[in-house]
Amino acid sequence: MREVIGEETSEQLDYEPARLSVIQHVRLKYACRACEEAAAEDGPQIATAEKPLAPIEKGLAAPGLLAYVIVSKYSDHLPLYRLERILARHKIDIARSTMCDWARDSAAALKPLYDLMIREVLASKVIHTDDTPVDVLDRQLPQTRVGRFWVYVGDRDHPHDVFIYTANRSRDGPMTFLAGWGKDTRRFLQADAFGGYDGIYAGQAGGRVTEVACWSHARRKFYEARTSDSATATQALAYIRLLYDVEDEAKALVEKRFDGAAAPAADQGEAQRRLAAIRLELRRAKAVPILAQFKTWLESRQATAGGPVLPKSPMGQAIAYVLNQWDALNVYVTDGDLAIDNNLAENALRRIAIGRKNWLFCGSDNGGHTAAVLFSLIASCARHEVDPFAYLKDVLTRIAAHPMHRLAELLPERWSLAKADT
Secondary structure, three states: OOOOOOOOOOOOOOOOOOOOOHHHHHHOOOEEEHHHHHHHHHHOOOEOOOOOOOHHHOOOOOHHHHHHHHHHOHHHHOOOHHHHHHHOOOOOOHHEEEEEHHHHHHHEEEEEHHHHHHHHHOOOOOEEEEEEEEOOOOOOOOOOEEEEEEEEEEEEEOOOOEEEEEEEOHHHHHHHOOOOOOOOEEEEEOOOHHHHHHHHOOOOOOOOOOOOOOOOOOHHHHHHHOOOHHHHHHHHHHHHHHHHHHHHHHHHHHHOOOOOOOOOOOHHHHHHHHHHHHHHHHHHHHHHHHHHHHHHHHHEEEEEHHEEEEEOOHHHHHHHHHHHHHHHHHHHHHHOOOOOOOOOHHHHHHHHHHHHHHHEEEEEHHHHHHHHHHHHHHHHHOOOOOOHHHHHHHHHOOOOOOEEEEEEOHHHHHHHHHHHHH
């Protein structure tokens, strides 16, 4: 007879498809017999229990389904026609036009929170911005036209990524958004060399805003010109690599403070302040001399100074770009809160680029504005490592009855902290 002498355990990861359910709201009706007899001529006096407030008045979709549609399209990049097919597998027939209306109405319900995020971003000392095109349907044209999504990334004290949609790429977009920004104190705008920002730097938007250029853009110019002049490109890229080495050294010193690990959430503020202080010290000691040597070398390569690089060549244009942007490219070494490049904004726009490959176009300008609201909430959730479905389901459940003076409690980072405490 055999006896049990131990056991072996193995595990498998399984999956159960999503489940949809119907929620019934039963509202009791009350009548007072005595009141009816006393006022029989006025008819029966009936009172019905209050109906729970909903993000979409008389809407079929509950907050969980609304959150699912929003996350599926604006985070997972599923076009609504695919989502329509997915729901059909669950024997639920919901037209993509209906889901489009749900997204629009959800964005309208969340608009006060979006407006608060805009105010938070505009309180930033430093804003990173960039833009990307999107095709837009226009019933008056035989083909799509080009609209624009802009992103404005707030600083560490105002940690939100806000998207704005405009019908074109005119300077009115950033000029309108940043109107009055910097009127009270000096601010920094980190962006590419788009001429639409020039009026902002000149004070035409009503504020004192300093241009901070992007070394990642500068590096790209040399990389793209490498096939025409590999020797010059290699040397230029080596100089830029030295500048980034200084940034990496600052990050390593901060990580050392936290024993080689990322700073815990409670210490993120301290880590960022420490990084800013170390950055400034290292940049002054190491980056400033590198920049001086780099500029001298760039000028020596130009044909006007006896160098071998012709002005109209790809390398000549790369050198001219950097020298024309030189003052703005050097601003970052004057303040530890500034980044060496604009990668924060470029990375934030990736969600638009990925989505654009799937849903292809916006159905209208109104659809662009709806997307801007929902992209902002999704991106800010990602920035704070918040589950966007759980966040949107809870916020859509509560926002209709939530006091406006306490709206900040529903910002992703504060919502996450509140959930962690419960």
